[in-house]
Amino acid sequence: MLSIRKPKIWYGGDYNPDQWETGVWDEDLRLFKLAGIDVVTLNVFTWAKNQPDEETYDFQWLDEMMDKLHADGIGVCLATSTAVHPAWMARKYPDVLQVNFHGNKRKFGGRHNFCPNSPTYRTYAARMAEKLAERYKDHPALLMWHINNEYGGAGNCYCDNCEGAFRVWAQTRYGTLDELNRAWNTSFWGHTFYEWEDIVLPNELSEEWQGANGRTATNFQGISLDYIGFYSDSLLDCFKLECEAVRKHTPDIPVTTNLMGAFKKLDYHKWAKHMDVVSWDNYPRLDTPYSFTAMVHDLMRGLKDGQPFMLMEQTPSQQNWQPYNSLKRPGVMRLWSYQAVARGADTVLFFQLRRSVGACEKYHGAVIEHAGHEHTRVFRECSRLGAELGKLADQLLDTRVRAKAAILFDWENWWAVEMSSGPTIALNYMDEIHKVYDALFRSGVEVDMVGAEAELSGYDLLIAPVLYMVKQGMADRLEQYVEAGGTLITTFFSGIVDENDLVRTGGYPGELRKLLGLWVEEIDALLPSQRNRIVWKETPPGLKQVYGCGLLCDLVHSEGAIVKAVFGDDFYHGMPALTVNRFGEGEAWYLATSPEADFLQEWLPRLCSSLGIAPVIPGLPEGVETTLRSKDGQGYMFILNHNEDSITINLGGRLGTELLTGNRVPGGEMKLAGRDVWIVRLDSYEPVESKSGERREKGRYESI
Structure with a gap:
């Protein structure tokens, strides 16, 4: 697996210049430089622009933007634009359209509106990925491939193509109908399948209904569980097709797609095996427990055995799709960014860099707000973080969390x-x-x-x-x-x-x-x-x-x-x-x-x-988070204060240098400001080795 090229923690995010007149582009680049932005994610939802009809590919706008970004010292995480197929494709090839849970065929609209088992979609998506790889394989701005976007974000598909593919998937898994009938316990309610063609997808027309708490209820868990696994695999197959297309021309450029954390529909352990780097989009609510966000960061880190991951998206200020879209309070964006770094992120990226003026994401936060200039609270906070990440340089890159x-x-x-x-x-x-x-x-x-x-x-x-x-x-x-x-x-x-x-x-x-x-x-x-x-x-x-x-x-x-x-x-x-x-x-x-x-x-x-498993700092006050990252015998201790007010912390004798200020850190009591963070390069660090292979003291557990 490839690692990403980076002299420092990447800082930037999703940029949609295709939504703006070219006169805005130069102003955006000026503001990017002020904010310390050095990487942008480009071309996420531009399939319709890049391919206006079946035969035509037009990348002129993308050529110009790639060149401009490189000239300004900004690298590109280049998306393949395949999350939304163009309208002409839906009109000419209706097999790309999904059939929903109720059995109704959808029309063109929304996003992730494709059937992953449509031969048309797979053909054109892989072709688009290859066209991009052929064109930009030698472009010096290209740092990373971003395949599609947030797979699984729409409902599942129950069309004839999916039903046929599900039968093939089941035959591959079970080999014979006898084994399938045993595994699905079809003797219950007389559901024995005699031919592979007897198998239908489990939706409202067959085995499933919408149950309590918004969950799907089913008569046959075996069938329904296999359909979830099959659909996860179907989307994964689409991802792999595009991966193969870009790797054919750019074998040294790493590939990712942005996962969605604790997203139920896709088996991310299986997906991570095919990704060079795990990346994910972090969107907690104002009232999300910060321990839950920490847990999901750890989950993403764990997908590839502790390898550093990418924070691909977060909002600089507010979201647009929750019932109540609160602003991030002053200091929270910076604090939550460092929480990601503390738990294994080697990038801090946003959605988005400039706010849209229309459609459903026009009120989703951005580094450049609708005001269009640098004189905003959000821009000042983003610029401060960009300067700090520049100061950190490569010190934290490729460090690991080593838990017992x-x-x-x-x-x-x-x-x-x-x-x-x-x-x-x-x-x-x-x-x-x-x-x-x-x-x-x-x-x-x-x-x-x-x-x-x-x-x-x-x-x-x-x-x-x-x-x-x-x-x-x-x-x-x-x-x-x-x-x-x-x-x-x-x-x-x-x-x-x-x-x-x-x-x-x-x-x-x-x-x-x-x-x-x-x-x-x-x-x-x-x-x-x-x-x-x-x-x-x-x-x-x-x-x-x-x-x-x-x-x-x-x-x-x-x-x-x-x-x-x-x-x-x-x-x-x-x-x-x-x-x-x-x-x-x-x-x-x-x-x-x-x-x-x-x-x-x-x-x-x-x-x-x-068991000898010690906390990073014992006796933590409420609302304080700690973790350690290390490499080559050097430890870095993160201390994050999620409280609005300052708090006194006893460092338990740990000595070091705080990287953001350059101040020496004594080992005793120190006051950490509200919503602030310390990153301490420790003077001494000894990783604790596992004792699980040693013989334990008999009877120890009697006192616990």
């Missing part, structure tokens, strides 16, 4: 959990993941977000919340991890089904039963108004004896696991709520319910401490 705790996040498991026809509609996979992440974030413990195929041996602690779907080989890998000395935590509603969403019979948690030393007899779903209690049998020092819980409660029987806490109420009071099982040199914990946040915020840091 990890959270397992799996897209197929997410799909399956929330498409389950029970036991509760209130179960939200992302909420359970974030609740665990937030507890570690608040304590200052660094976390990697890893996929089901990740190498686990480097982690002392692995947390796998709601591991409902245990794919083939996963149980063995978890057993090997724990047996070698790792600590695993998993939770309620885990080990229930295999990769086809078929229940593992013989008692829950299925293949995890031996590892966890228990079996689950029943699962109780609590109403939103109902609560239960987690009661410690022997309360660990510093923790409360009783904590609230709800959502789901597993009725657990120990088969060797030590019971640490029990349920306090209902007919299963006194049954295990938290257990730990010694397995080889490690241990496996099971949390049989969804606890209140306080339980995780108080218990998890204590467990981490017992």
Whole structure:
């Protein structure tokens, strides 16, 4: 895989000169220089301009802009413009148009309005990518290929082309109809398929309907889950076609596409394998917990084993598509930009550089506002950040976050959990993941977000919340991890089904039963108004004896696991709520319910401490975020104050130099201004090695 060429952290963003008269271009370039912008993303939505009919390609405007940008020392992340097909294509080749969930064929309009299995779309999209690569392969401004834009941003397609492709996909996956019927459990309700042509797409005309909480409900989870996977693969195939087209002519130019963070529809672990660099678009609301944004940054970093990623889009001020589009308060844009850098970003890019004057994004923020000059609050803040990134130069490039705790996040498991026809509609996979992440974030413990195929041996602690779907080989890998000395935590509603969403019979948690030393007899779903209690049998020092819980409660029987806490109420009071099982040199914990946040915020840091997993800075005040990036034995500590007011922080003896000011940082107490950030080059840095391969002290977990 290629890495991006950069003498510093890239700074810039999406630029749409095609929306403006050429007289505006020179003024924009003047303002870019004032703001410190050195990279622009160009040509994102210009297919209609570049190809006005089937035979004509006109890149004159793009030639001129590429040359102007290069002359001003600005590099280009060149998009292939294929996110919206031209109107002539829809008129002449209606197979490019989608059929929606209700079975209605769409007309031309919107964006991402193409069928990914349309032969017409695939042919012309790949041809456009190749035309661009042929034309600009030697252009000195070209730094990166940006394929399409935010794949999956529209609804899925249910047309005949997709149905035919789904049958081929299913035949490739299962080989025979007998195996497909077994995997989809079609003996239920007499749904046996006799010929491949019997298979239809699951939508409102067949198996699915719009259920509660806006989720899709289905009669056959196996069919619907495979359709989600098939559609993710279909869009990925489109991406790969364009990648092949540009790599044919520019093998040394890296390729990416902008992902959308915790986006449910696409399996980004699978996509990342085909990207040279992961990039993503970060659009939190004013009230989004900053720990959630941090978690998604970590998720994007984890897609390619900790490799630095690109922050491809964020708004300089406000968004346009949320119900309430609040301004970013003074200092917040800068703070959130450095949050991305702290967690692995090697670029800070915006959508957009100049505000549009019409259509749905005319009120989306930009570096250059509608005022059209540099005398705005937003421009001043952008210029300050641009100057700082210039001052940092290459010091932070290619540094890595090296965590010893990890959270397992799996897209197929997410799909399956929330498409389950029970036991509760209130179960939200992302909420359970974030609740665990937030507890570690608040304590200052660094976390990697890893996929089901990740190498686990480097982690002392692995947390796998709601591991409902245990794919083939996963149980063995978890057993090997724990047996070698790792600590695993998993939770309620885990080990229930295999990769086809078929229940593992013989008692829950299925293949995890031996590892966890228990079996689950029943699962109780609590109403939103109902609560239960987690009661410690022997309360660990510093923790409360009783904590609230709800959502789901597993009725657990120990088969060797030590019971640490029990349920306090209902007919299963006194049954295990938290257990730990010694397995080889490690241990496996099971949390049989969804606890209140306080339980995780108080218990998890204590467990981490017992494993030798230390926070970057202990005893963090509320609203302060820390992380470490390092390379070649040099550590860089980030401290971010998300509070509006200044706060005093004890650095715990860490000495260094603050890079943005050049000031020396003593190891004691210091006051950090509200919404401010320190980046400290540490005088000494020793990465903590994993202890998961060492023999653990027997009985240690008895006191936790």
